[in-house]
Each structure stands twice: as structure tokens, then as C-alpha cells.
Amino acid sequence: MPATADPPDEHSAPDEHSLPEGRRLTIVSFHAHPDDEALLTAGTLARAAAAGHRVVLVCATAGEAGLAAAGYGTGDSLGSHRVAELDASAAALGATEVELLGYADSGLHGEVVPTDGQVRFVDADVETAARQLAEICRRWQADVLTGYDPQGGYGHPDHLQVHRVARRAAELCDVVLLEATVPREPLVRLLRLGRRLHLVPASLDLEGYERAYTPTAELTHRIDVGRHLAAKRAAMRAHASQASADGGARTLAVLLRLPGPLYRLGLGREWFVQPGLAPGNPLLDDVFATVRSSP
């Protein structure tokens, strides 16, 4: 049903934010695992790419500790699948570069112990990882770097580490830092509704979400990605291993099953906080807004 729910994206249509000064800007979007970019930032990145800007995806790990159906294997086998999925997601979004920092996936509860001497991302020295990320930002002449909010979204230890590393990298190089997040109160309301409709598994810790992500009043950017939902859905679909499970429901699978209008309602906007910037009214609807307004 959802396959035909989104109209095709209007990549060739003029966008009011497309290169008004004829300057191509660069956004480096930093994530913990393949599929995080699709869930949190896909529409924003597709919109930036469609407007002619350069989009660079950076992933700290290959996501080899993620859950997936047994057919995808585990460890390195799953990691290779997920890196290929990341490449497919990047292609769907118009991201031209994909970089991996090469850390091990720490697992949902930081429980994974790598056997090959690889450093888990949660154990990475923040300064070392931030220098790696800053070097990528410099190489691609980044204008904007995206990281995660101080809660690490829903609190995965690798997502908390993305927050720390991106904050430090932004200090090391001259970029605008935007922290990808979700407005907390509407998310909690949506999850409660989803539970009543049996779309959200009973095992999900709803109480935990009352401390997750960011209070609405603290958001600085609300990016309308309504014209880029086909690309966003294609990026989410590219992560097929993460919509698979031998038992239980997966967030990605639940979201991909949403009918068009609900998908648009839940995923048609993406949110960011620019640390140090007071929230305006209305919120900024352009990830490059504060780059362009700087002298």
C-alpha cells in the first residue's frame, strides 16, 4: 500500500532555497550506524542535494551489531551488508560521498565485545574521533555538520558518542553544527497512539521516550521535507536488513508500513537544534540559514 503513496519527488522543480547566491554549500551528516541517516536526516539531505548542494555521509561504524534476520549473518557479514545498504541509501538521497570512521558497533546496550581488536565507538577517544571527523569536514569544505542531541536520541551509547564527537569536531573546524533530533512531546503522543493501534510493540519503553530527544521549545530548525518523501522512503527501504527480524517488530519496518498520509504526518518534517542559537518564531526551515546569514 505505501509503495505508491508518495508522489514522485520534484527534483527538477525550482526550490526556493536552491543556490540563491549561486554558491554550492556542503553538509556533512555524521551518524553512528547505517540507517540512522535515513531515519533522522534523509529528507533534509535529499532536499539539500536536490537544491544542488554537496551531501557527505559519515558513519562511525558499519552497524555490525545491529539486529537483523539470520539470513544477513552476523558480525562482519552483517557489517558488509549494512555498508552496501548505506551506499544505496546515499544514492537514493543524492549524497555523493560516504565515509566510514572504522569503529566497532557497541551494541544497543554497549554489550558488544569486538574480537578483532577493533575499538568500539563508545570506547573511542573523543578527541581522536573528533579529529577524524574534522579532517573530513575540512577536506570537503563543510559549511554544516550534523550530529545528535545530548540525549543521543533514544539513548543508544553510540548515538551519545556521536553527540560528543560532533560537538568537539565543530570546535576544531569552522562549521555550523546542527544536532538532529525529534520533538519529544509529539513523539510520545504518536507512540501512545501507535500502541493503541497496535503499530508499536508493547515491549517498547514508552517512559524512556519521555526523556529522549529534545523538548519542542528548544528546537531551532524544522525542515519541511514533504517534497522529498519518495527519496526518504527509498533511503529507508535501502536498509532492508534493519527492517528484518526473526521475531518482534522493527522501527524501520513499522514506519515503512505507515500509509501515505500518516507517513507524511510523522516523517514530513525533520528537526535540528543549533547549539547556542535561540529558537526563533517561526523555526528556521533551511539547514544553511545561519551559514548564509554569517558575514
Ligand SMILES: [Zn+2]
Ligand atoms: Zn544507530
